[in-house]
Amino acid sequence: MPSRAPRICGCGHRIAPGVACPCEERRARERKARHDQRRPTARQRGYTAEWERESKAFLAANPACRRCGVPAALVDHIQPHKGNQRLFWNRSNWQPLCRPCHSGAKQAQERREETKTHDC
Template sequence: MPRPPHICTCGNIVPHGERCACQVARTRARNKRHDAGRPSASARGYGSKWRKARDAFLKINDRCVWPGCGAKATLVDHIIAHRGDMRLFWDRSNWQPLCTSCHSRHKQRQERHA
């Protein structure tokens, strides 16, 4: 049996499991404001040196380590967020291979609540 739609704060009726266009627009605007003051990826340490190290790491560690996943790893995640600390950034014992799905879903949720 399908679940009923919900009413958005703007008054639109939205099917279950979907987001209203106004919610999507608010999220995009919030993300744009956040990114405006953020340094570029290269300035944060994710330049060509990182890409070479990442590629080498993923050749050796090619599977997602998230419990129960085991999909092909596409990202190198910092277990402890480095927050600009380059010593922690380059510490390979702080790296773990993750698939995009686990990094986007589980790891980001975990970091938001930490």
């Protein structure tokens, strides 16, 4: 089976397929750090002790991941609340998810939806 050829990074290094160049990794770390500096803390976004209690109670009543059926680890907001407290606390907007489903598929879906709204 043929393999893909190496690529040349913008910095001039030859990079194997499927591998990030160190300069790309550095730029990604810097970009994420800039984003994190502007982002409010979890507590500022509403994830307080009250949220912890309510989400644990919700998971006790809804123990399976809505996407794959394995034990759920966290409560996800179906529609991102973006600071809207009414939407944040609306239980019909909550769903139980396992960490892989939340961190992978759900986050990718939200990025796609956010890109669509910016294209208009």
